[in-house]
Amino acid sequence: MISQSHLLTQYPYIHTALGGLSTQAEQCLPASTVHLIRLYVSQINGCQYCQIMHEEALKDTTSQEQFTHFHKALCEPNLASLPEFERGVLQLARQVTEVKPLTPFSNDILKEKQRLAVVAVTLQINSWNRIAIGLGF
Numbered sequence: 001m002i003s004q005s006h007l008l009t010q011y012p013y014i015h016t017a018l019g020g021l022s023t024q025a026e027q028c029l030p031a032s033t034v035h036l037i038r039l040y041v042s043q044i045n046g047c048q049y050c051q052i053m054h055e056e057a058l059k060d061t062t063s064q065e066q067f068t069h070f071h072k073a074l075c076e077p078n079l080a081s082l083p084e085f086e087r088g089v090l091q092l093a094r095q096v097t098e099v100k101p102l103t104p105f106s107n108d109i110l111k112e113k114q115r116l117a118v119v120a121v122t123l124q125i126n127s128w129n130r131i132a133i134g135l136g137f
Contacts, residue, residue: 024120032070041093
């Protein structure tokens with residue numbers, strides 16, 4: 001396993017580069033939605049390290065009731081119990097993560113700026129997941 005300090009020594013600008021992917025996006029989406037995306041994508045990718053980190057962040061940005069609801073909904077195959085906005089966000093994040101052509105789903109709830117934000121956050125967490133998995137975190 002490669003340590004985080006070794007990663008940062010060899011690639012000192014990695015946090016800045018990947019952080020820049022979501023800086024603008026985080027201004028367009030609620031913090032809880034950003035962490036929900038990061039948790040969901042980390043689950044899809046099987047990145048335990050990032051799942052733990054973003055589960056804690058989601059707890060910090062939601063009420064206990066909302067966190068429990070989100071956590072249960074992430075176990076559902078079609079995310080049916082989520083509000084329309086969050087369901088649309090996660091459907092888009094899944095399609096970006098799985099690199100599949102967009103399939104029809106009701107995504108009218110998201111404004112163009114929000115769609116771009118979801119794509120940016122998804123690109124960022126996919127990159128971190130691949131780094132964490134590749135380095136054995």
